Amino acid sequence: MTHETIGDYKTYSLAGTDQEVRFITQVLKLKPGESILDLYCGYGRHAIELAKQGFNITGVDGTQDFLDIAIQKSQEANVSITFTKKDMRELDYSENFAAVINMFAAFGYFTDDENANIIKLVAKALQPNGLFLIDLLNRDWMVRNNLNRYWRHPSGECVLSYKVELENGIATMKRQLINQVTGIKTQYEFVLRAYSLPEMANIFSNSGLSIIATYGGFDGRLYSSETPRMIILAKKNS
Template identity: 70%
Template sequence: MTQELFGDLKSYSLAGTEQEVRFITSVLNLPRRSNILDLYCGYGRHAIELAKAGYNVVGVDATQSFLDIAYQKAIEEKVEITFQLSDMRELNYINQFDAVINMFAAFGYFTDEENIKVLELISKALRPGGLFLIDLLNRDWMVHNNLNRYWRHPSGEYVLSYKVELKQGMATLKRQLNNQVTGEKKQYEFALRAYSLSEMVSNLNHCGFKIITTYGAFDQRPYGMETPRMIILAQKE
């Protein structure tokens, strides 16, 4: 377990989420009621907190069981969020959002051509001048560090564990979701492309984005070879 990347297990779901949402709202710096797309929102951690902060949020994910948890939590928190089940390669929004966020290494699932297509669809979904915040694992940092992650849903009902292995530019993620109440376990394994910063900059420029800045962690430290994350803030030109 690498605490620098994933934080203390007991505080991750609360303090970790709070820090991440503070980071998101700070770097986006958008007025309340702005429209934000949380692309591959998972359990809705960020989407729900952003909605509570006054933003209009749409959460998209390709896994129904994740959206079911997110929807349940949104009801408990009394916030209105539109959740949509969709593959990111099938986004069909046009000039609708002030910002798109893609958090926790939720990019690179497909071929290079398809990944670029996803960036093009994100660009289409943004209004002119809209912002794109993408949070990736730092490939250079991953080479020298073992990446395992553990997350407990605030209700205590679900526990999620990740194991990440990097080989020849491909990161293999092994994920297990345990229901602490029913004992049900679901396992997923998938690979994603781990891009370097220069590759991502090239891809984003190709899709009509200009890079505003890069970060190495949610404390807004600058990106570097030794930072665990590679977070890019780009703007649609």
């Protein structure tokens, strides 16, 4: 899965990461030293900045290439983070974390049953009254807006374009990767299940989680059908 390539690392590092991490810390309201699981951490953008603020961070991702970059950048930043390669369907934590974050549309890549079970595993990983912050694309907004994109890969060697087609809650993302050095083009596609807010609320309820806030962006705006993101903050039922 290539969730983190939804943007250029360097661009987000300069322009977006500060705002995103500020939002994360403001809504979670945790104290330095508390533990956070960055579920599908990608290149470690959020994990590294949160570690700089004194949080005890564990980063999990299913792609070793992403983790290699994250490890390198955490070393450059002189922060200690536990990075682990693991499929999110195989989480095996038990009340280890005060919070779990899942950012940048990294959820919905499996069957409905598997996706629902992932949320149960997240709830199991949370300490009593722990918080889960999940950032999703807003399905209602996607229906009315063009999601075609073009960006440069962090390596600087490749550019990537993609087109998104949404039908019956299923987003099909068609991608083309162009290596600017060799000229080789690679085309592929994958499917993302785009959930509505009521659907997510039902999944959470069945997992022992309760939604306590929903946002439409990292600026803290409230969620609506007009916001491109659906960022949900949920709490584990004690």
